[in-house]
Each structure stands twice: as structure tokens, then as C-alpha cells.
Amino acid sequence: MADTQFDILVIGGGPGGYVSAIRAAQLGMKTALVEREHLGGICLNWGCIPTKALLRSAEIFDHMKHAESFGLSAGNIGFDLDKVVQRSRGVAKQLNQGVGHLLKKNKVTVFMAAAKLAGPGKVEIDEKGKKQTLSAKHIILATGARARDLPGLEADGKLVWNYKHALVADTMPKRLLVIGSGAIGIEFASFFNSLGADVTVVEVMDRVLPVEDAEISGLAHKAFEKKGMKIMTGATVKGLKRGAKEVVATIEMGGKSTEQTFDRVISAVGIVGNVEDLGLEGTKVKVDRTHVVIDEWCRTGEPGVYAIGDIAGAPWLAHKASHEGVICIEKIAGLKDVHPLDVKRIPGCTYCQPQVASVGLTEAAAKAAGYELKVGRFPFMGNGKAIALGEPEGLVKTVFDAKTGELLGAHMIGAEVTELIQGYSVAKTLETTEVDLMHTVFPHPTLSEMMHESVLDAYGRAVHF
């Protein structure tokens, strides 16, 4: 008879859940993880990782198209969508197995089953009809989120896709409508655009990537248009008429309504938390607009029940989920030096072409918070490595509190910025001021030199621009 009593039981094996379980095991707690579908969650199987695999194919294809400008010749270039998708699935599968090994290595008991709360300290699991009750001192809800379906825009898997459908695209749409310009929408738009689709992006807010700094949004907008995307901001899709092979979308923009025909539609209008079938009814777990309400230590209203990651609210990022999980577990274990998560220190990355990455307050948010600002900007055009790479477009922007020199935020657009942003994240966590950043030696020739120059520029000292 397998064990049924645990110190920690985690429901959900995504980046929040499996990291929590491993951390709990490291701290000597008897830990179980219940996953209903596949280890690694959306991130690894249907999100972050497989999309990066697709986008890598698109990026290489883009380079091939421009081979000549590098003095190379590449005749008769093309692609096979099935093989591109296959590679992406292979990457996900490899990592999915990796998570299984990590859990095993850390002696976490894994149940491949659905789970729901069944009274204080109890969880009922259902393994394809085989039910049993587990007990645990602490239960962590890490069930994540899924694509939101808006009425009339529901994904059907055929003509209207959500991210899951788009990840295993079976046809290459000639005309593609993407609804929503957040990270998910814009990454798919970018992918299909690179492969030659005629892409239209409809965004309800007044700019693309609306959570980013307005200046970065503006540059992204221009870059996407230059690549041939059609961007409609302040616009809404009023309805979709689904035919046999195509969809007619009614799009309203600036008070004018137009009808446009597409082969496929990708709906990326946000996400909803997976709060159903968890047995939350009758408990003190509070759910607000599909998300579980938690305090700074991830505690729900129900003693012994915690929630982390997407189910617990924005920002919906894998690294936020993992970090929250670690904080939650360490607090349960009574570790010293545990601090609540500071949202202003969570970087965000979007892997469109060009890439966008940021951490902390936007210029507008910092102004609204009453700070007097020093803002630095450095364009890719002024950086030797960027020119050598053939990536002369982009910007590194830094926002400082003029009074204390605190780095309030950093915002970047351009090649490889998703790999650069962590430098500013470390700086923010260590509470460096402009002085420390100026004294830091950045290696030449790298794109990271722009991070240095941007700081210098905020104080009127940029050298190369």
C-alpha cells in the first residue's frame, strides 16, 4: 500500500507546483504532487517552451531570408510546418521527462490524477476512476490557468484557435487574425508572420503589448508593421462568422465597423484560473474573478490551504509561480529570511521579433507614483555588437528615482533583450543605485554594453551616442 499521508501535497505539476514540491523535499518534508495531465504544466508542454521552439525556427528562417546581407547565399529556402511543429513537440517531451526525473530524484511521490479538497487536510484523488483519499498538513493549489474564451470568439480548434491549437497548427494560414496583443498573441503573430502569413493583430487597448512601457510599445508597433503585420489598436472583434474554410470577422475601430476574411483566427484574450473541480466550495478559500485570493505568504482563507502561480493571479508568469512556490514552502518550513514576493522585481519577456523585456515600473507608472525621474535611453544603433549582428534596431531604457538613484524600471526592445534583462533584475534585487551600475565593467563587445550606456545616459554621461 502506497503512502497516503504527507507534510506537503501540491496539486498541479507546472513550474509552480513541481518547484514547490522539490523545495519542500529539499527541506525534508514528505511531499506528494498530483498532476492530472502532464508534468511541467502549460509552461513546458503548451506554453513557454514549445513556443520558443517554434519562434527559433521562425528566427532562423528570417535569417535565411536575409542571408545575402551577410554575404551568404541560400537559394530555394522554405519550410515544412509539420516538421517545425514536430521539433517543438520533441523539445516539450524531452523536458517533460526531465521534470519526472527531478521529482523522482528528490523523492517526491507523484500521482497522475485529478485532485480535489475533501475536508480539512484531506484531498481526494481520482486516477482514471480509481479514487483514494490522501491527507496532508499543507495543501498547495498550483493548478494554473487556461485560455479565456470570450462569447462569440470561442476557440473551436478548427478555424478559431487558442494557443494549444496554434502550437500544433496543421495548416499554414495565408490570412491570420490574432485577437489580443499580449505576450501570447504577439508571439504567435510574430511566428506566422515570419513564415509568410498575412497577419492582422487586433488589440482593444490603445497600444500593442499594453503592459509594457508606452515608448517600447510604440517601437514594437512600428517594427511589427515594418515586418508586414497589420496592427489595429483601440479595436474590438465584434463577431466571427465561421464558414467552411474561412472566417469573416467584424472588427470595430474608431467607431467604424469593417468585415474582413481570414483563414484562421487565434484568440489570445487573456486567461482564467483553473479553480473548478477543486472542492473549493464550502471552504474558506476565496475566489475572485477566477483567481484564488491569497496573502503575502500565499495563504488562502482556509487554514492549511495555499495557492501559488497563475491560479493566484497576475502576473501570469512561470518564474513568478516558481518563486511564489519557494516562498510559500519556506514560510511553511519556518525558515528565516523569507520575504514576500515583490512584483516590481519580476522581469517579463516577450519573444516576438524584435524581443521585448522589462522589469519594474514603466516611466508612466513611476511618474504616477510621484517619483521625480531620470530616464536613460540607448539605441541599438550606437552599439558595435548590434551592428555586427545586423540588428541595429532597438532601445534600452532605464528609469531612475532622481532623488535616491534607485533603479525603478528597465525596458528593452531588440535582439536578445530577453537574455539581458536579468542583469537589471539582479541590480534591483540588490538595490543598486546608478553609481554601482556605472562602476560595473560590462564586457566589450556585447549588447549588454547598452545597459551600461543607458544608465550613463540617464545622468547625461552616455559615451557612444
Add this chain to the structure above:
Amino acid sequence: MAISVLMPALSPTMTEGKLATWLVAEGDKISAGDVIAEIETDKATMEVEAVDEGVLGKIIVAAGTDNVAVNAPIAVILEEGEDAGNVDMDAVAGSGGPAPKAEAKPEPAPAPTAAAPAPAAPAPKPAPAPAAAASGDRVFASPLARRMAEQAGLDLGQIAGSGPNGRIVKHDIEEAIAGGIGKAAPAAVAAAPAPAPSIGSAPSPDVPGLPAFDEIPNTNMRKVIAKRLTESKQFAPHFYLTVDCEIDALLNVRKELNAKLDGEKVSVNDLVIKASAQALKKVPAANASWTDEAIRIFKSVDISVAVAIEGGLITPVIRDAQNKGALDIAREMKDLASRARDGKLMPEEYQGGTFSISNLGMFGIKDFCAVINPPQGAILAIGAGEQRPVVKDGALAVATVMSCTLSVDHRVVDGAVGAEFLAAFKKLIEDPLTMLL
């Protein structure tokens, strides 16, 4: 290879402490787990256990030394086969930190207890340097925290860090600014070398003409009490509200409860804690604290209860008191108070708290005004329950009456809110069954 024993950090915020006593002597055999020394922090005394085994080769920091920096070497343990003669102790110690300083540091010379006539013109005593500087300790602070402290004129040596390994971070500076802690000595420092730690000391201890006296060196606890309460009276504008509560019904309920309990007892004070917690839940505006930017209204009622202990007092905290029953409170209080008297409380058991209660009823005090425990916004002082004449329906009657005085920080809580809290409290105390609601 000889091993140096380092000064341990007993709480996340501890940066230094007093090495109170050595329980082993040089040459003693030590096994892992043996208690070798006692260390005094702000309020508690804790034991240091040996992690390694061997022979105590050398004591580097003498018993009674104040301000020993965390991680400074305090002793050297020799492994089997080594002897004190052939091991370079200083080198071993040096590998761990600024040993020579710690070693050379004499015990803080207690002023002579002599009755020698004070000199007519008092010779300036060498002033104690700020804590951190004295022990040659490096203050760990983020660059941002350093700059903010400089801008606000704060002395980092007096600020406790909440970051990793006690590092002072932005948040700590904001707290210090809000709480008025760590103000660097005023500019006049050159003329009168009395830096900030002198807060709480008598203005001029060396006036001529004093009779003979004994001097009791200040323990860390006394210093903390002096510092915090002086801050409180300097920065928190106190005002006071008093109500009389009739407690005959409460005494009856308590009697009935205790008759049903098997040996355990719920005290009047436990019921006062419960009533305060419930009243604060009803009037959350009184469960609050001041910062320069905002008033913090706490979501949980964590009640600090003053417990007199040898050499001072300590305030263990009953957390989430609004959700606890009288018996839970009674049990917890009994445990905390007994460990408080033994000096065994962990720092997290007496730090924090959103509201305080001080009860001097058992000493027959009728009514008193307590000093607010910063950064809290209020403290409730409980007097003795005694029979007093009261007027009921126009006739004289006898009732058991307990006077309760709320000291309030007017920056946080206004008179009306304080009164509202006391009204709620009085109602609960006088009609104790409503505590069940």
C-alpha cells in the same frame, strides 16, 4: 585543523550581541551539541551549542563582552592531536573575521563603584562609539539603503536589517524614517561627544555632590527599553482615555469556566486579551501604526502582553488573537510567560505585535498610564478589580470595578476612535457572553 567558533546570529535581525558567559574553560573537552556559552541579545539569553568536537583551545572573546559582531570568532577548538602550543590561534581566529579587535576589546569597564568625590569639573568620559563601529563590524546595507540613510541623516549602525543575512535594505530605512529610529547624532557632536546611543541615559550623570552609589551596568534589555520608550515619548504624541468596567459578570463567567476545566485556568487577564482582540476587530482603526507615508491598519490582531521579568520586562505576542478562544489564549500566555521568565523566548515570539496590554492589577494599582510600545499605535493599561460604590438606578450599590486606560498615539488614532474602541471593549468585558458572538 583547528576550528574557530564564530559568534552565531540568533535571529534574522541580530548583528551583534553580548557574550554573557562561558560554560566551558580552555582545555575542556567538547562534543558536538554541548552547550558552551550563553549569548544575550536584545531581550533574551540563548545557548550556543558546539557544532564540532575537540578541546577548547582558546577563548578569544571574554565573558561579559558587549557588542560582539555576528560571525566574529569567539573561540578556537582544537581537534584531536593538536595542542594549544603548536597551533597559531590568531591565524585560525583571523580566518574568520576581525579577530584581533574582538580579542583586544576589554570588557566595558564598569565605572568604579567608589564613592570618590566627583571632580569639580567632570572629566569628559570617553563616549561609547556607535555600536557597529565599536566592534569593528562592517555594516551590511544595500547601496540604495546607504544613500537613503545618508539623505535622511540616519546612522546605519543603529538600524536592524531585514534583508538576507541581516542586510539593511530600502524597506528598513523607510521603517526607520517612519519610526524615527537611528537619527544620527546632531551636528553639535564635536562639542559634546555623546552620540545617539546615549538616548535614555541621564542627562548628566556626574553632577557633584551625589551620595555614594552602586552602579549596575545596563543589560542589553535595559538599553533597549530605554531606547524604545524614550523614542516613544519623544515621537508619539500620547493622549489617554480611561473607562471603568464592572467585572462581576466576567468574574462569574471565569469561575464557571474554570470549574469546567480540568486543572487549567483562564485568568482575568486572558479574558482582557480576548476582549481587546475582539474590540480591535470591531474597531480596526485602533489596530494601527504610524509611518510617514501612510497609516498601517493591520489585518490581524497581534497582542503584545507585558510580562515583568528579572531586570526588566518583555512583551511576548499572542498572534491572531481575534481568532483564538480564551483557553487557547490562556495556554499560550502561560507558556510564553514562563519561558519569558526563564529568558528562553525566541526573538520572533516577542517582536512585532500590533497592540499592547499592560496589567498591574495584581499589584493593587488602581489605574495608570502606560507608554506606547512603538511602532504600535496604542497600549491598554489594566488596573486592579476592586469593590467600589457605584450608582445604579439612582441608588448606591457595590460592584467590582476595573479601571482601564488606553494610551494612544494621536498621529494614528484620534480621540473618537480610541473612545469607540474602549466602548466596544467595555461592552465585551461587562457582558462577557457577547465574546462568544
